Amino acid sequence: MRSFDYAAPVSLAEALALLAAHPTARVLAGGTDLLVQLKSGRRETPLVVDLKKIPELKAITFDAAEGLTIGATVPCCQLTAHADLRRVYPSLAEVAGLIGGTAVQGRASLGGNLCNAAPSADSVPLMIALSAQARVAGPQGLRTVAVEDFCVAPGKSILGPGEFLVSIFFPLPAPGFHAHYLRFIPRNEMDIAVVGVGVSTTVQDGKIAAARIALASVAPTPLFVKAAGDSLVGQAPTSEAIAGAATLAQAAAKPISDMRAPADYRRHLCDVLTRRALTATLGAQ
C-alpha cells in the first residue's frame, strides 16, 4: 500500500474537523473494502480516518418504543449475536451472517456495506425493505437520508465533502410485519449475489397493509421498486398477488450481462426470487 497518515478521532466533532481539513481523506470502518481498494491501487488517500473510536458509530441501541440504531462501524458479528436484534429484526441478523465468512464478519459493517455503494451489496435491499434511514454527519450538521436514496452510482453515494455515515436507524416493525432477503449465488456461501431481493410485508386483518421490495445486482445501484410493493397493498396474500408484484419487480430491473450471469437470466431470477421471498414473508403470518 502507498503511504498514508492515520487518525482515530474519538468524537463526531473531531472527525468532522479532520475531514474538513483533509478533503481527500478516506474514512475507515472495518476495512474489508477500503484496505482492499488501497492495496490494489484502485483508491489512494493521504489520510485514513478510523471512525471506530467514536461512541455514536460503535453502538447498537434498541428502544422498544422507537426502533433500532446501528452505529456505522458495528461489525456484522455483533449484529448476529445481539439478542434484541435477533428477536425484533431476525432478517437483519440473518443478512449480517451472509456477508463474507466468519473473519470478514468480524470487521465488516452494514454502514460500510452501504457506503461502499456496490450494486450487489447484500444488506442494502433488506435495509430498504426495513425502511431504514441513514444518519449522516457533515459540515452543515446532521441529516437523514432514506437508504433507498443513499447510493447514486456504482461506488458512489450521496455523501458530500466532509460527510460521513454515523448510524442506520430501523423503525419498529408493525404487528404482522415480516422481512426476508434472498439471493442467488452459484456457491453455497461467500459469493457475490447474481441477484438479491429484499422484501417486507405487513399483514393486518387478512389483508396486506404495506409492502416494500428492493433488488440487488440488477441496476447501477440497489433498486427500490416502490410500485411492486404498492401493488400488494389492500390485497389478500394470494399467489396471484405475489406473482403480480414479482412481474413488476422484474420489469423494473435493468441488469447487465457480465461474468456472473447474462442479463436475461438475471431478469428471470428477479421474478423467481421476489415470488419466493414474498411467499416466505406472507407464509410466515
Added chain:
Amino acid sequence: MKVHVQFTLNGEPAEFLAEPRQTLLECLRDNLNLTGTKEGCGDGNCGSCSVLLDGQLVTSCLVLGVETQGQRVDTVEGIAKGSTLHPIQKAFIDHAALQCGICTPGFLMATKALLDHEPNPTEPQIRLWLANNLCRCTGYDKIVRAVQAAAAEMRA
C-alpha cells in the same frame, strides 16, 4: 511517520513501531518477527492470516497494525503451552489435517475461535465457520474430523 503501538500479544504486553500503511499481518511478521501467521491472498478471501483481535476472528491482512493500539491480539504462536501442543494442534497432526501447512495457522486460529464460541459444533456449523479458510491440499474432510476430535477432547 511511524506510530508507536502498544498492545497485548498472546497475553503479554508488547509494542512495535508501524507505518500506518502496514497491515497487522506485516507488523506481526516483519516488525515482531512472528512468522507463524501466513500471507495467502492478502485481500481477506483465504483466511491463512487469521488471528484473534480482542477475541474476534479477523484476517490480519485487512487490519492496519495501528488499529490494534490498546487491543489484544492472539496468534498461532500463543496457543501451545510451552512445549505442550494445544488440543487443536494435536488433533490436526493426529488426523493428518494438513499437508503443505501454509493454511494451517489460519485454520488453527479459526478453529480456536469456533470452539471458544461453540464447544460442541455440528459438522455443518464447522464447515460454515471455516468457509473463510481455504486449503488446497486436504479436501477439508480431514480438517473437519480434526476439529470434531479437538472439540471432543476439549469438552472432556
